[in-house]
Amino acid sequence: MNAGLQSRLERISTGGQYLIVPMDHGITLGAVKGLKDIESTIDAVTRGGADAVLTQKGIAPRVHPHKNGRGYIVHLNASTTIGPDSNDKRLTGTVEDAIRVGADAVSFHINVGSDHEPEQIEDLAGVISEAERYNVPVLAMAYARGPGVDEHDPESLGHAVRLAEELGADVVKTGYSGDADSFEHVVTSTRLPVVIAGGSRGTDRQTVEMVRGAVDAGAAGVSMGRSIFQHDDPEAITRAVAGVLHDDLSAVDALREAGLSVEA
Template identity: 40%
Template sequence: MEFEVVELSDSGKERRLGRLCSVDDGRYVIVALDHSLTMGPITSADNFDKLIRTVAEAGADAVIMHRGRAKRAIGQLGEMGLILHVSASTSAGVHGDAKTAVGCVDDALRLGADALSVHLNVGSDTEPTQLREIGELASACDRWQMPLLIMAYPRGPQVTDEHDPQRVAHAVSVAVDLGADLVKTNYAGSVAAMSEIVATSPIPVLVAGGAADGRSIEQIGDDAIRSGCAGLAMGRQIFESESPGEVVRSLVALAHPKRSQSVR
């Protein structure tokens, strides 16, 4: 008797990834709101709820949050996707670059999240531990068809320039090899350099915002899109702005130029 060999597809993962992108153009505008664990409160509790509603109405595709705030924000998300961040360290600690896992795929599934997010500092003193933990999380994500976003940055005692193209390319490569479905990383200083990095990656590359570097939010977004990046995943450039909604709308216009700018 012959048996038909049935290959399992990644349909669950594909459906979740589809919910992270509101337009079928392969681009993302993601608002990162995971900073409060590291830095402390970014605003009041009431304003945090308002911020969620504001970025949702402005057209953001997804938000990144830790478990506690995500549980309380579910009702504010509207059509936005939810990415659960499960890496942590605090600015009060001795080793701020020593990210450790504080959550798992089960948490994401229980919350109805569309993806899991982890932070990797390539070059940090605790890099081996971070690599092992992320490898375990990546395996679990594959088992449960949960997309994995890796925030991969060159960061540690030997790293003098976190935007050095070779180091950024290496960080992206590590994320790819660990099994990421999306990678968020630093801008490498120029459209040409970033284009070369994107060309090495078989998965979508998202540009982080980070601290202001003299460029406007429009310049950051335009440079990222022109370099071939799949979009933007920014936090401080948005929640520290006096008009977060306007910032998100400007990023959406760059990433999704064909999409209507009407309120969703």
């Protein structure tokens, strides 16, 4: 692997494992809880053990002073929940834009199975080609999502992560199938590091047990947004997730060490 690419991957991970907190939801959802004072949230999650945070490029000036030396990923497409189709993710920047604002890596969202899949494949391929010129890692957010598609089906998720590898991504994020046994198929469908999405908020125990299950199946980490940045204590829940991911703790032990309730 090229030294520049390797060094940048190391900036957004710990020992090949990834705890990423995406906070690009300001385009999608607006200035929701956890994102109005994004500076405090970034400070909290990076103190809690996040390896990297992720935003759109315009938020970069609010990121760098508060990320405590952790990695930074710039996301390159978006849509809104009030627009005509939230699955229709459109380009919002380039790899060069991301480099100019100090990113260590870029990310791109593709909905495999949606009506917009063909255009998104083309756009992701273009982003990867540009990133290769600069040795910048690409995190492909490859979801199984579209008409008649089960977002938690391991076969569909396996197809999505393999698509990301086929296009040349370096890390792939996808949905969780629900249990370690079924998610093993997803992880073994690619040689890329696979990280799971957090999805909608559940209880603290549900969140951390999901991470434990994914790790047991061979996942390389998590890219978890709302379950962390909308938590009443973002630092503590990040610390619990880091306990599972980086210290190999059980879900219960990770919650206890982070000072969170172990109740289901």
